[in-house]
Structure formats: C-alpha cells, structure tokens
Amino acid sequence: MTTWVIAKNTLGEAMRRKILNVFLILALGSVIISLTFPFLDFRQQVTILKSFGLGMVQFWGIFIAIIMGITLIPSDVDQRTIYTILSKPVKRYEYVVGRFLGAAITLGLNIFLMGAAFLLVFAVKTNAPAFTALGNYDFRGFLGLWQWSSEISGLMGGIAMVYMKLLLLAAVAIFFSVFMSMTVNFFLSSAVFIIGNLSSVTESMASSPNTAAVLKPLYKAFHVLVPNFGNYDIQNPLIHPDVPQADIGMYMLKAALYGLAYTIILVVLGVLVFQRKEV
Amino acid sequence: MSQGKKAFLIGLLVVLFAFVAAMQVHLDPLRAKFQPGKVTNIQLGTQFIAATLIGLKEVVGGLLWVRTDEFFHEGNYDAIIPMVRIVTWLDPHQMNVYETGAWHLSYNFTDSQERSDRRYIPASKALLREGIQNNPRTYDMYFQLGWLNFNKVLDYAESAKWFKEANIRDAVDPATGRRKTRPQFVGHTLAHAYENSGNVDAAVRQWQENIRANEEYARRYAREEGNQVMVDVARNNLALVLREKETRAKLTPTYNAKFEAHWERIAPRKFRVWGTINVPNGCRVRLQIADRGFKEAFFGSFRWDIDQSQTILIDDLYVRDGKFNRTIDIERDSAIYPLKAEEYVATFTLDPRKTPREARDVLGWMGSALADQPYLVKQGDARILQKEIVLKRSDLL
Incomplete structure (x- = not known):
C-alpha cells in the first residue's frame, strides 16, 4: 500500500515536470510532422511513416526514461525530502520499488500518448479518401471509405516492445541513481543503452572463428549478462506486412519476459544497495 | 532488512540472472528472423x-x-x-x-x-x-531473377525455373501495401520462356493455364482497365504456338545454313569479325571472346569485387542478307577487357532457341532442321551452330 502511494506521488511529480512535458510535446510534433513526407511512391511513404513513427516514439522515450530515471531518487536526496519520507513508517525497499513503479506508470502513459498519436497519424494517412469525404461533410462516405488496417495491431505490438525496452532502460537509470550522481548516471545509463544495442557485435565476436579461444567465453558472458536492448529491435517485420511473421507474437512475449526479469534484477539490486546507503 | 530477507533477495538475483542468460541464448537465433541483415x-x-x-x-x-x-x-x-x-x-x-x-x-x-x-x-x-x-513470399524477386536470365543471360531454361516460382506467388499492391494477385504478365513470360527453351508442351499447357487465370483475374478486378486484353493475348499466343508446333514437327534435318565465321586483327585491341549464315534477316550470331577456360563465377553471397583480371566480351552480330560483320574496338576499355590471359577463345554461336519466330519456322524449335554440317554442335536435345577460334594474347594486343 505504501509502495502504491509513493508510485502515485511519483506519477504526479513527473507529470508536473516541465522537461518531461516538453519531450512529450516534441514527440507528438515529430509524429504528426511525418504526415508531410511527400517523396517516393505511396507504399514507400507508408513504410517511412511507420518507421519514423516508431522511431520517434522510441527516440523521445529514451530521453524521458533516462531523465526520469536519473533524477527520481537523487532529487529527493538533494532536496532532503528523503529524510521526511524515511522518517515515516516507510521501508527503504518500499521507497525504491514505489519510485520505480511510479516511473514505469509515467513512462507507460507517455508511450501510450505518443503511440496513440502515431497510430492516429497512420490511420489518417492510410484513409485519405475517407478524410476527404469528411472534409466535404459526407459522413456516410467517411464511414463507407474507412478501412481498419490489420497492420495497426502489429504496430501496437511494436509500441509495446518500445515500452519494454524503455522500461528496462529506466530500471538501469534508477539502479545507478541509487549510488551515482545525476551527471555520471546520465552518461553511464546512455553507455549501457548503446552497449546493450550493440550486443549483436559481442554475439558475433563470441562465435567468430577469428576470435581467440580464451576470449570467446568472455564475449559470450558479456553478451548474455549485459541488458540486451537489441532484443526489441523488431520493427522491420511490423513495418512490412508482406514479411513472414508467424512466430513474432511468441518472440515478443519471450522478449517481454526477458525484459521483465532483467528489470526485477535491477530493482532488487537497487533495493540491496539502497539498504546500505547512508542518507 | 533481516539477514533472511537479504539472503532471499540474493538467491532471487541468482535465479533471475540464470533466467535472463538462458533466455538471451534462446532469443539470439529467434531474433535473427525478425531483424534486417538476415542474409x-x-x-x-x-x-x-x-x-x-x-x-x-x-x-x-x-x-x-x-x-x-x-x-x-x-x-x-x-x-x-x-x-x-x-x-x-x-x-x-x-x-x-x-x-x-x-x-x-x-x-x-x-x-x-x-x-x-x-x-x-x-x-x-x-x-x-x-x-x-x-x-x-511475393513474386517480385523471383520474376526479376527470371527476367535477368531471360533477357540478359539468354538462359531460358533457368529463367523458366524462376518464372515458375514467381507464378505461384502473390503481389503486394503498391498503393495499399495489401496482398493481391500477381500481374498477369508473369504467367505470359513463363510461357514465352518455355517456348524459347524448346519446351513446347509446357508452353502449350502454360498458355492454357494463362487463359483460365487471366479470365478469372479479369472477373475479380473488373474495375481495372486492360485485363481483357491479356485474355485475348493468351488466346492468340496459344493458337500461334499450336500452329507452330504442328508445322515445325514436319521439319526434317536437311537445312544447310552454310555457316562460316572469321576473325581479323586491325590494330591493337581492334579487330573485325564477319561471316556468312543462311538464316532469315533479324537473327543474331552471338560472339563471345573470353579467357581460354573461362567459367562464369558463382557468388554465394552478394559482393561486387569482381575478378579484375578476367576478360569476357559478348556481342550479338546482326544478320542481314546472310552476312554479319562488325568491327570491335576495345582500345579505350582496358579496365573491362584487361587481356591478362595468354590465350583466348572467340566463339561464334547461332542457337535456334534464341532466334526470332520466323527463323525458328525454318530451323525448328531446337534446331531440328539443321542438317549435319561443319560447326553443328549438339547440346542435349538442341542442335546449334558454333565455331571456335583460339587466339593468342599477341593476336589481340
């Protein structure tokens, strides 16, 4: 219950923070501006719209996840509100878990808003004749011409994958925020994100015949232990409807499980470190 | 936090780390299916x-x-x-x-x-x-590989193989990204590939199938213009192939094309090729000048670092009034024709499968009308005319 109260407070604080709102507005603007891509044929326009939309949700989501993750706990310490919180009957693990849950909900809300704007833009783009009819006050024509694209469900899956990726990133940032300053944490979390995206390189190094035998287990261990953000990079088959996608649902489920497990690891580690922290 | 709880959390961490490591190993091969760069x-x-x-x-x-x-x-x-x-x-x-x-x-x-x-x-x-x-899953790439073999390489049997694959797959509508029936020219091109490769019975079957498929397509996409034309084209082509099959079956190996070809050096990297052949105007004699023992490379994966030391020149020599004649000047093309080998083979070929329809009326689908004569070469069921001239490097430079 205490955890939930802290989570709700975290959400309220985050929604009042101007910088996060600025990122959200920039993200919505970026998604909407993609309607103006005029070059190439229609199919390529739609391909670029989908890629750009998912990319923008992720791009601005990265900033939101990192900025929120690195500031939540250190700002309580800097402003000394942590003393007030911990002087009440709040256990330290409840505080860390509550902060994390609040961040997860805030991130979810932001991704939901950006994703909804993207899907709306996609629906408008792929239903241009229906909107032309609407512009002529032809409501029956609008309803008759509107087509629900089966691709939207795939794109929703893509947005869910972006959320899982950013949830993991936020967990990384929150874990480091327990014992790092904000500036160091910003660069460290960004570095982990980049390395996590490059994990296919370590995978290749681990299996390359040119790699020294003694280094292979090291690369392999590095590959499986560093949070692998590349697991969520599956927008390509979602963007192209003609690509086989038979097992993609199961893959997404497994990738989500992986992310959830890694997120729990980071939160537990954060709790253990915060127990020993002197505040 | 009590020691018991701490021990529990550390145990949980160990279990979760083992889980994520195992999951990552499990996801790696799956991930390759959904991410670009697969092949x-x-x-x-x-x-x-x-x-x-x-x-x-x-x-x-x-x-x-x-x-x-x-x-x-x-x-x-x-x-x-x-x-x-x-x-x-x-x-x-x-x-x-x-x-x-x-x-x-x-x-x-x-x-x-x-x-x-x-x-x-x-x-x-x-x-x-x-x-x-x-x-x-879509016809496009199979068709393109077929077309490369059909139009450029002139390997009609190979092109038919790829057109056949294209002809069983759908297309994607460029306007909507949704799947739709492949264009009707795919089946037509497959039938032409069968004809050109001398597989007449397969061509007849394909034209019959094309008529059925084109009629169905015209019904399904009634709003599109021009679909009925494809039905008419398929009917005409079937009638034509059946007529040709009947008349060409009567050909006997009695035709002497009086084929002869010559090569003459004019200057370094410049030479004249000429000859005679008694076939209708519009046929082309293919000239290939290549390193002796030249074999087309096979690239297992896409790369464009070709063997810069190889020489291969192909030209199609137009036949008019029973003669062909051309001056080949490669003086400014040393990058394309490096002439690094010691010996070359200039091959002049007339393959009846690669001649116009009216020529095949004389020579047969596969050259069955060609009588035994100098330069007659049998390639499986096909009879072609081919003359080879071995050249030294000094002959070309």
Whole structure:
C-alpha cells in the first residue's frame, strides 16, 4: 500500500515536470510532422511513416526514461525530502520499488500518448479518401471509405516492445541513481543503452572463428549478462506486412519476459544497495 | 532488512540472472528472423549507425535511396552499388532496391561500344538471390531473377525455373501495401520462356493455364482497365504456338545454313569479325571472346569485387542478307577487357532457341532442321551452330 502511494506521488511529480512535458510535446510534433513526407511512391511513404513513427516514439522515450530515471531518487536526496519520507513508517525497499513503479506508470502513459498519436497519424494517412469525404461533410462516405488496417495491431505490438525496452532502460537509470550522481548516471545509463544495442557485435565476436579461444567465453558472458536492448529491435517485420511473421507474437512475449526479469534484477539490486546507503 | 530477507533477495538475483542468460541464448537465433541483415554478408548487424539506435533504419534507407537516384542521374554509377548494399542492409524488404541494383549491375557498366561488363552478372544474380531470401513470399524477386536470365543471360531454361516460382506467388499492391494477385504478365513470360527453351508442351499447357487465370483475374478486378486484353493475348499466343508446333514437327534435318565465321586483327585491341549464315534477316550470331577456360563465377553471397583480371566480351552480330560483320574496338576499355590471359577463345554461336519466330519456322524449335554440317554442335536435345577460334594474347594486343 505504501509502495502504491509513493508510485502515485511519483506519477504526479513527473507529470508536473516541465522537461518531461516538453519531450512529450516534441514527440507528438515529430509524429504528426511525418504526415508531410511527400517523396517516393505511396507504399514507400507508408513504410517511412511507420518507421519514423516508431522511431520517434522510441527516440523521445529514451530521453524521458533516462531523465526520469536519473533524477527520481537523487532529487529527493538533494532536496532532503528523503529524510521526511524515511522518517515515516516507510521501508527503504518500499521507497525504491514505489519510485520505480511510479516511473514505469509515467513512462507507460507517455508511450501510450505518443503511440496513440502515431497510430492516429497512420490511420489518417492510410484513409485519405475517407478524410476527404469528411472534409466535404459526407459522413456516410467517411464511414463507407474507412478501412481498419490489420497492420495497426502489429504496430501496437511494436509500441509495446518500445515500452519494454524503455522500461528496462529506466530500471538501469534508477539502479545507478541509487549510488551515482545525476551527471555520471546520465552518461553511464546512455553507455549501457548503446552497449546493450550493440550486443549483436559481442554475439558475433563470441562465435567468430577469428576470435581467440580464451576470449570467446568472455564475449559470450558479456553478451548474455549485459541488458540486451537489441532484443526489441523488431520493427522491420511490423513495418512490412508482406514479411513472414508467424512466430513474432511468441518472440515478443519471450522478449517481454526477458525484459521483465532483467528489470526485477535491477530493482532488487537497487533495493540491496539502497539498504546500505547512508542518507 | 533481516539477514533472511537479504539472503532471499540474493538467491532471487541468482535465479533471475540464470533466467535472463538462458533466455538471451534462446532469443539470439529467434531474433535473427525478425531483424534486417538476415542474409546479407555483413555479419555484425545494423547497429553501427547512430540512427539505428533509435529505430530509424527504414527512414535512413528510404532517404539514402532518394540520394542514390540522384547519383544515377548525375552519372555517378560507381557510387550506386555500395548504396544498394547499405539500403538493402538497412531494409531488406525494399524490393525495388534489389531490382534496380541488379539492373544496374547487369546493364549499366558498359564499354565504349555499349556492351555491358559481363563480369558483374554473378554479382547481379547473387543480389537477386539475396532479395529472394529476404522476400520469399511475393513474386517480385523471383520474376526479376527470371527476367535477368531471360533477357540478359539468354538462359531460358533457368529463367523458366524462376518464372515458375514467381507464378505461384502473390503481389503486394503498391498503393495499399495489401496482398493481391500477381500481374498477369508473369504467367505470359513463363510461357514465352518455355517456348524459347524448346519446351513446347509446357508452353502449350502454360498458355492454357494463362487463359483460365487471366479470365478469372479479369472477373475479380473488373474495375481495372486492360485485363481483357491479356485474355485475348493468351488466346492468340496459344493458337500461334499450336500452329507452330504442328508445322515445325514436319521439319526434317536437311537445312544447310552454310555457316562460316572469321576473325581479323586491325590494330591493337581492334579487330573485325564477319561471316556468312543462311538464316532469315533479324537473327543474331552471338560472339563471345573470353579467357581460354573461362567459367562464369558463382557468388554465394552478394559482393561486387569482381575478378579484375578476367576478360569476357559478348556481342550479338546482326544478320542481314546472310552476312554479319562488325568491327570491335576495345582500345579505350582496358579496365573491362584487361587481356591478362595468354590465350583466348572467340566463339561464334547461332542457337535456334534464341532466334526470332520466323527463323525458328525454318530451323525448328531446337534446331531440328539443321542438317549435319561443319560447326553443328549438339547440346542435349538442341542442335546449334558454333565455331571456335583460339587466339593468342599477341593476336589481340
């Protein structure tokens, strides 16, 4: 219950923070501006719209996840509100878990808003004749011409994958925020994100015949232990409807499980470190 | 926190770490199915450019492709192929990039007399095979590989193999991205490939199938214009093939084409080829000058670092009034024709399968009317005319 109260407070604080709102507005603007891509044929326009939309949700989501993750706990310490919180009957693990849950909900809300704007833009783009009819006050024509694209469900899956990726990133940032300053944490979390995206390189190094035998287990261990953000990079088959996608649902489920497990690891580690922290 | 709780959390961490490690090992092979670069020969994935970190691969690919088009119009051909590699790496489902890249490799690197550099053909085929592997469910890439063999390589049996694969797959509507029936020319081209490869019975069956499929297509897409024309074309072509089958079956091996071919050096890297052949106007005698023992390379994966030491020249010599004659000048084309080998073979070939319809009325589908004569060569069921002249390097330089 205490955890939930802290989570709700975290959400309220985050929604009042101007910088996060600025990122959200920039993200919505970026998604909407993609309607103006005029070059190439229609199919390529739609391909670029989908890629750009998912990319923008992720791009601005990265900033939101990192900025929120690195500031939540250190700002309580800097402003000394942590003393007030911990002087009440709040256990330290409840505080860390509550902060994390609040961040997860805030991130979810932001991704939901950006994703909804993207899907709306996609629906408008792929239903241009229906909107032309609407512009002529032809409501029956609008309803008759509107087509629900089966691709939207795939794109929703893509947005869910972006959320899982950013949830993991936020967990990384929150874990480091327990014992790092904000500036160091910003660069460290960004570095982990980049390395996590490059994990296919370590995978290749681990299996390359040119790699020294003694280094292979090291690369392999590095590959499986560093949070692998590349697991969520599956927008390509979602963007192209003609690509086989038979097992993609199961893959997404497994990738989500992986992310959830890694997120729990980071939160537990954060709790253990915060127990020993002197505040 | 009590020691018990701490021990529990540490135990939980160990279990979860084991879980994520096992899950990662499990996900690695699965991930390859859903991420670009699956069958490209760049093994390290697409994460090397910053834009891919934020998931903008297809945007970058699309923009690079626009820039590639500018290279083409600027005549900067050498820049195009690396761009094709990068764009198909970023987005292996942009099929027009494979198509345009293969066309560029096959046709646009030409010598000063507009003959294409044949050393790029294996690269072109490899690019299209990669396109097929990345886009196996639609007809496009199979058709393109068939068309390369049909139009450029003139290997009709091979082209029929790929057209057949194309003819059992759907298309994607470029306006909506939704699946639709493949264009009707695919079945027609398959039938032509059967005809040209001498497989007449298969051609007849394919034209019959085309009539049925074209009628169904015309019914299904009644709003589209021109579909009935395809039905009429298929009916006419079936009637034509049946008529040709009947008349050509009566041909006997009595026709002497009086084929002869000559080669003459005029100057370094400049020579004249000429000869006689008693076939209708419009036929072409194919001239190939290549390193002795030349064999077309096979590229297992797409690359464009061709063997710069090889020489292969192919030209089609037009026959008029029973004669052919051409001056081949490769003085300014030492990059395409390096002439590094000690010996070369100039091969003059008339293959009845690669002649116009009216010539095949005289020679037969597979040259069955050609009588035993000098230069008659049997290739399986086909009878072709072929003369080879072995040349020294000093003959050409």
